[in-house]
Amino acid sequence: xxxxxxxxxxxxxxxxxxxxxxxxxxxxxxxxxxxxxxxxxxxxxxxxxxxxxxxxxxxxxxxxxxxxxxxxxxxxxxxxxxxxxxxxxxxxxxxxxxxxxxxxxxxxxxxxxxxxxxxxxxxxxxxxxxxxxxxxxxxxxxxxxxxxxxxxxxxxxxxxxxxxxxxxxxxxxxxxxxxxxxxxxxxxxxxxxxxxxxxxxxxxxxxxxxxxxxxxxxxxxxxxxxxxxxxxxxxxxxxxxxxxxxxxxxxxxxxxxxxxxxxxxxxxxxxxxxxxxxxxxxxxxxxxxxxxxxxxxxxxxxxxxxxxxxxxxxxxxxxxxxxxxxxxxxxxxxx
Amino acid sequence: xxxxxxxxxxxxxxxxxxxxxxxxxxxxxxxxxxxxxxxxxxxxxxxxxxxxxxxxxxxxxxxxxxxxxxxxxxxxxxxxxxxxxxxxxxxxxxxxxxxxxxxxxxxxxxxxxxxxxxxxxxxxxxxxxxxxxxxxxxxxxxxxxxxxxxxxxxxxxxxxxxxxxxxxxxxxxxxxxxxxxxxxxxxxxxxxxxxxxxxxxxxxxxxxxxxxxxxxxxxxxxxxxxxxxxxxxxxxxxxxxxxxxxxxxxxxxxxxxxxxxxxxxxxxxxxxxxxxxxxxxxxxxxxxxxxxxxxxxxxxxxxxxxxxxxxxxxxxxxxxxxxxxxxxxxxxxxx
DNA sequence: CTGATACGCGAAAACGTTTACGTAATTAAA
DNA sequence: TTTAATTACGTAAACGTTTTCGCGTATCAG
Numbered sequence: 001x002x003x004x005x006x007x008x009x010x011x012x013x014x015x016x017x018x019x020x021x022x023x024x025x026x027x028x029x030x031x032x033x034x035x036x037x038x039x040x041x042x043x044x045x046x047x048x049x050x051x052x053x054x055x056x057x058x059x060x061x062x063x064x065x066x067x068x069x070x071x072x073x074x075x076x077x078x079x080x081x082x083x084x085x086x087x088x089x090x091x092x093x094x095x096x097x098x099x100x101x102x103x104x105x106x107x108x109x110x111x112x113x114x115x116x117x118x119x120x121x122x123x124x125x126x127x128x129x130x131x132x133x134x135x136x137x138x139x140x141x142x143x144x145x146x147x148x149x150x151x152x153x154x155x156x157x158x159x160x161x162x163x164x165x166x167x168x169x170x171x172x173x174x175x176x177x178x179x180x181x182x183x184x185x186x187x188x189x190x191x192x193x194x195x196x197x198x199x200x201x202x203x204x205x206x207x208x209x210x211x212x213x214x215x216x217x218x219x220x221x222x223x224x225x226x227x228x229x230x231x232x233x234x235x236x237x238x239x240x241x242x243x244x245x246x247x248x249x250x251x252x253x254x255x256x257x258x259x260x261x262x263x264x265x266x267x268x269x270x271x272x273x274x275x276x277x278x279x280x281x282x283x284x285x286x287x288x289x290x291x292x293x294x295x296x297x298x299x300x301x302x303x304x305x306x307x308x309x310x311x312x313x314x315x316x317x318x319x320x321x322x323x324x325x326x327x328x329x330x331x332x333x334x335x
Numbered sequence: 336x337x338x339x340x341x342x343x344x345x346x347x348x349x350x351x352x353x354x355x356x357x358x359x360x361x362x363x364x365x366x367x368x369x370x371x372x373x374x375x376x377x378x379x380x381x382x383x384x385x386x387x388x389x390x391x392x393x394x395x396x397x398x399x400x401x402x403x404x405x406x407x408x409x410x411x412x413x414x415x416x417x418x419x420x421x422x423x424x425x426x427x428x429x430x431x432x433x434x435x436x437x438x439x440x441x442x443x444x445x446x447x448x449x450x451x452x453x454x455x456x457x458x459x460x461x462x463x464x465x466x467x468x469x470x471x472x473x474x475x476x477x478x479x480x481x482x483x484x485x486x487x488x489x490x491x492x493x494x495x496x497x498x499x500x501x502x503x504x505x506x507x508x509x510x511x512x513x514x515x516x517x518x519x520x521x522x523x524x525x526x527x528x529x530x531x532x533x534x535x536x537x538x539x540x541x542x543x544x545x546x547x548x549x550x551x552x553x554x555x556x557x558x559x560x561x562x563x564x565x566x567x568x569x570x571x572x573x574x575x576x577x578x579x580x581x582x583x584x585x586x587x588x589x590x591x592x593x594x595x596x597x598x599x600x601x602x603x604x605x606x607x608x609x610x611x612x613x614x615x616x617x618x619x620x621x622x623x624x625x626x627x628x629x630x631x632x633x634x635x636x637x638x639x640x641x642x643x644x645x646x647x648x649x650x651x652x653x654x655x656x657x658x659x660x661x662x663x664x665x666x667x668x669x670x
Numbered sequence: 671c672t673g674a675t676a677c678g679c680g681a682a683a684a685c686g687t688t689t690a691c692g693t694a695a696t697t698a699a700a
Numbered sequence: 701t702t703t704a705a706t707t708a709c710g711t712a713a714a715c716g717t718t719t720t721c722g723c724g725t726a727t728c729a730g
Contacts, residue, residue, distance in 0.1 A: 006716055017680045022718060032678060049451040053397070054716030056388035057685045064431075072420065073631075078413040085407065085434050094453070096399075097430050099420050116384040117686095118429070256618050278615060283591050285620025296408075341686055352710045357688060367708060389686030392715045452716095676727075683720085690713085697706070 005046045014038055025050070056117065064094040065306060066114050068124040070102050070150075075249065075277035076295045077125065080148065083299025084123055091307050093120075102127040102223070108135060115142055121306045123299075125150040131191045144309045148302035149293070150192050158309070160302040160321045162293045164194050167325040168201025168247070171273055171291050174327065175243045176209050178335035180271055184217040184241035186232070186255065188248030198247045198275070217241055221248060232258040236270065243333075246274035252288065267334030275325075286331035293325045340381045349373055360385070391452065399429040400641060401449050403459040405437050405485075410584065410612035411630045412460065415483065418634025419458055426642050428455075437462040437558070443470060450477055456641045458634075460485040466526045479644045483637035484628070485527050493644070495637040495656045497628045499529050502660040503536030503582070506608055506626050509662065510578045511544050513670035515606055519552040519576035521567070521590065523583030533582045533610070552576055556583060567593040571605065578668075581609035587623065602669030610660075621666035628660045 007025070011018040016035065024031045024039035031039075042048075056062045067084055069077045081097070088095045096119060100107040107127050114122060121144035126136075133152050139145060140157040151159040175183050185202050189195025206213050216239050219231045232254050235241065244255050252274050256266070264270050266286055273289040281288040301321055329335075342360070346353040351370065359366045359374035366374075377383075391397045402419055404412045416432070423430045431454060435442040442462050449457060456479035461471075468487045474480060475492040486494040510518050520537050524530025541548050551574050554566045567589050570576065579590050587609050591601070599605050601621055608624040616623040636656055664670075 004716095008716075018717085019681075019719080020679055022716095023679085026718085030678065035678080047447075049448065051392070051451055051716050052453045053388045053391035054685090055718080057386070057392055057687085058716080058718045060685080062388070071417065072407070073410075073413045073417045075408075078408045081432065082406065082408045082434065085432060095432050097416065097420060097432050099417065113384065116386055118387045253615065253618060280588065280613060280615055280619065283588060283619045284615065285618060285622070287620070339686095343686075353687085354689080354711075355709055357686095358709090361688085365708065370708080386686050389715090390688080392717085393686080393688045395715080672730085674727100674729085677725085679723090679725105681720105681722085684718085685716105688714085690711105692711075693709085695707085695709105697704100699704070700702080 005048050006051065007048075010039060010042055010046070010048060014042060060117065062094075062118065062120050063092060064096060064119045065121045065123060065303075066096040066098060066110075066119045068098045068100060068107060068110055068122060070100050070125065070127050072097065072099055075279070076149070076293060079277060079295035080125070080299035080302075083296040083301075084303040085299075087300050087303035087307065093307070100127045102129045104130045104132060111139055119143075120310050121145065123148060123302050123306055126152065126192070128189045128192050128195070144306060146302045146306045146309070148298050150189065150194055153193050156319075158302075158305045158319045158321070160298050160305065160323070161194065162298070162323050162325045164197035164325075165201040165204075167291050167327060168198040168245075169205040170201075171289075171327050172202045172205030172245060173209070174289075174329065175245065175271060175273060175333060176205065176211070178243075178267075178271055178333050180243040181211060182217065182239070182241045183211075183243040183245055184219070184235055184239070186221070186244060186246040186248070186251040186274075187218055188221040188246075188250065190220060195247065202245055202247075214239075221250060225254065229254040229258055233262060236262055236264060241270065243271040243273070246272070246276075249274060249276040249278060252276060252278065256284070266332050271334065272332040281328070282330060284332070286334070289330045289333040290328050291325050292328065294323050297323055340383050341386065342383075345374060345377055345381070345383060349377060395452065397429075397453065397455050398427060399431060399454045400456045400458060400638075401431040401433060401445075401454045403433045403435060403442060403445055403457060405435050405460065405462050407432065407434055410614070411484070411628060414612060414630035415460070415634035415637075418631040418636075419638040420634075422635050422638035422642065428642070435462045437464045439465045439467060446474055454478075455645050456480065458483060458637050458641055461487065461527070463524045463527050463530070479641060481637045481641045481644070483633050485524065485529055488528050491654075493637075493640045493654045493656070495633050495640065495658070496529065497633070497658050497660045499532035499660075500536040500539075502626050502662060503533040503580075504540040505536075506624075506662050507537045507540030507580060508544070509624075509664065510580065510606060510608060510668060511540065511546065513578075513602075513606055513668050515578040516546060517552065517574070517576045518546075518578040518580055519554070519570055519574070521556070521579060521581040521583070521586040521609075522553055523556040523581075523585065525555060530582065537580055537582075549574075556585060560589065564589040564593055568597060571597055571599060576605065578606040578608070581607070581611075584609060584611040584613060587611060587613065591619070601667050606669065607667040616663070617665060619667070621669070624665045624668040625663050626660050627663065629658050632658055 007018050007021050011021045021039055024036045085095055098110040104127050123146050125148050136152045137155055140155050146158045148160040203213050219235055236258055255272055259266055266272050276290045277292050277295050281290045342353050342356050346356045356374055359371045420430055433445040439462050458481050460483050471487045472490055475490050481493045483495040538548050554570055590607055594601055601607050611625045612627050612630050616625045
């Protein structure tokens with residue numbers, strides 16, 4: 001118990017060399033089954049587990065990956081992590097978590113600190129505050145990295161995303177079909193491809209139905225609850241849109257609150273629809289029409305890709321994996 | 336760039352020994368300021384970062400902690416992780432995540448795999464499937480460990496919890512004051528101190544107001560959505576309680592759905608109240624009266640304790656830190 | 671019977687740090 | 701002036717693995 005049990009100890013007790021023990025533990029073909037069994041049983045008996053630091057140092061493999069994301073306390077990201085963790089478990093990998101809080105400097109600091117062999121690879125969903133592709137262009141040369149959801153384009157790296165443009169288009173059409181002609185857009189992730197694609201889908205849907213987009217009907221997300229609420233109230237009061245298309249989950253609460261405070265009925269006075277992974281969307285008052293991304297699957301898929309890369313397996317075909325979101329129509333768009 | 340930059344490289348370029356470089360980097364008093372500055376500037380210039388594996392191996396410190404929890408995709412736990420991560424960042428620690436999915440065997444396997452020097456300490460919220468204190472009694476002797484929320488009692492370890500008994504008592508009284516006399520209890524975490532305390536608070540509140548508890552009004556959580564829904568529907572149909580006290584967030588959706596399917600109006604026909612960290616509680620239909628635990632602070636507090644232990648600092652006084660939950664009265668208890 | 675081949679294992683180096691100890695030069699105390 | 705203490709640095713061992721290389725023995729084909 002007090003004695004630390006390492007490979008040397010096993011070797012002594014079995015009267016064989018530490019090289020043989022090491023090889024036996026790694027199931028090397030150089031070792032006879034008889035010897036392997038002796039080693040395995042003693043290892044189990046003494047509860048031996050290899051020292052990760054020593055192993056990492058020698059082999060340059062850590063069996064660890066890092067997940068760098070804006071925030072854990074977010075339905076999308078916590079589901080993604082869950083997916084990542086599930087796959088990591090299957091592959092016997094460990095998972096480190098880093099939160100950037102949308103701060104690109106923190107993001108760089110974290111990823112830089114991971115380049116010295118702390119992890120074998122990185123899974124990341126980048127922060128929305130800035131779009132600095134130079135940094136990542138260099139980074140992807142130095143370490144296996146997979147982007148998910150919030151990605152940098154045109155880089156030599158795998159990206160797992162969703163059909164943002166198409167689903168936003170489809171959702172906008174849904175609002176139009178419900179009779180809306182003045183659809184406001186609550187703009188999030190404006191610096192990122194995902195945010196731009198969602199907005200483009202919205203705009204194109206408007207155009208294809210002969211509706212003119214208007215800057216007045218677009219407001220942008222700020223990291224300030226009160227500010228967002230006021231923005232939406234002003235939007236609703238001043239320009240009287242008949243629908244709110246929220247491109248990120250963070251707008252849901254202020255949107256609902258704004259309507260309540262102004263005495264606007266959802267969906268009669270204004271219809272509401274949002275990108276969201278909220279499990280209680282159907283319990284809201286009224287229940288909320290959502291575009292939900294397959295967060296769990298995104299995490300799984302991203303992790304699978306990373307492990308394929310780490311094991312030098314051929315990636316099936318493309319570097320761009322695109323999963324489908326689903327539009328769930330509920331009372332808030334009422335039709 | 337191709338050349339890996341390590342301590343040896345720095346030593347060569349500066350024409351000093353690697354020992355001197357190492358000491359300089361660690362700001363040892365043995366090294367002159369002049370030499371330190373030479374080392375520091377070159378280190379920065381070459382973007383040197385120490386190899387963690389080598390450092391861990393030699394020093395037996397990993398600057399890493401593990402968080403072992405049932406599930407990431409849960410409002411309480413994701414907030415806790417956020418708190419933990421924040422403190423870990425301040426102390427320069429890394430955070431590993433492990434999900435047990437309420438499986439005690441997985442839990443043991445994970446924690447065992449952490450005993451070989453992979454981490455300096457563990458933060459855990461144990462699984463509810465079983466209460467096996469022998470295992471943890473041994474574990475806490477082997478590695479610094481802090482429990483949060485879901486704890487093992489009577490062990491020599493720090494525990495960060497909330498005032499489960501008191502807040503459950505208070506919440507039950509609230510229902511009674513709203514005129515309820517037949518309060519059903521949706522029982523979760525029954526094997527754990529937290530679950531037992533909540534239930535005890537409920538029972539004692541009933542008794543102190545002259546209400547008789549009834550087994551018929553208590554149902555237990557199962558890991559099966561449909562089953563829970565049916566259970567609640569049966570409870571509502573058969574025994575006509577005038578309130579549902581849900582001791583865990585997972586009962587909210589089935590409780591609301593059951594009421595809707597049976598045509599029962601909340602709060603007129605039945606009042607509902609739940610432990611929950613749901614951010615959208617106020618947007619539900621009707622808005623939900625909640626007991627919310629300070630999840631973020633719990634994470635912060637637990638992490639702080641662990642780091643104090645790791646730095647051999649005296650823990651202020653007690654091993655039991657108890658934070659206050661808050662009862663937020665909303666429409667679902669309507670009074 | 672000889673040479674080649676495979677098998678099973680051990681010796682030792684290597685991974686990049688940290689640290690106990692030694693040493694020379696300088697400074698302070700006696 | 702001698703001795704002790706301090707300063708600034710170097711040597712080398714150690715942490716626990718993995719892996720290359722080599723060696724002896726057994727097996728087998730010719």
